[in-house]
């Protein structure tokens with residue numbers, strides 16, 4: 001086999017290696033982050049925060065109502081148990097009771113409104129929780145499939161790298177260095193001669209270079225883009 005054929009084969013293997021590495025990197029990215037799961041987590045966190053907020057508001061209002069009850073009950077007792085006989089004092093107690101009951105009624109209205117909001121928030125939180133659980137189950141299946149695919153790609157990559165090592169052994173180190181240098185700079189190291197043009201850069205190849213490309217023992221390079229040329 002000619003040197004240029006060996007280099008072409010090496011390029012094919014390197015393209016395969018690059019493709020496998022890109023596919024593995026893509027899978028690693030998808031394993032690291034799931035947009036639907038992140039969205040479900042954010043939606044649940046938001047619903048949960050609202051639920052907790054309203055629960056705190058409800059408890060605070062309930063405590064305020066209880067505190068007013070604790071003031072109202074003894075005042076009512078004093079009003080009706082006959083312990084206070086002074087009419088002025090009785091009127092004062094009545095006024096105080098009216099004031100406290102009006103306050104309590106206001107708080108109870110707010111409490112009712114909050115309880116309604118809490119009920120809706122509770123339902124929304126449950127729905128978000130169920131959606132999150134479903135997203136987690138889906139993600140588990142996705143991760144299992146991605147990991148299985150990654151393992152296949154990793155073993156294909158290992159096989160390609162082993163083939164590459166064998167291919168490199170067939171080629172003189174100076175030619176390998178040239179190939180790798182051009183590949184690093186140009187992406188593709190080898191270009192076909194089409195008619196009298198380099199297929200890599202579309203510039204015409206001088207006849208002397210074209211003749212050199214037919215020599216199985218040497219490598220010819222495009223004078224313009226420096227790619228290694230082959231005839232085929």
Ligand SMILES: [Zn+2]
Nearest residue numbers: 198201222225
């Ligand atoms: Zn060229």
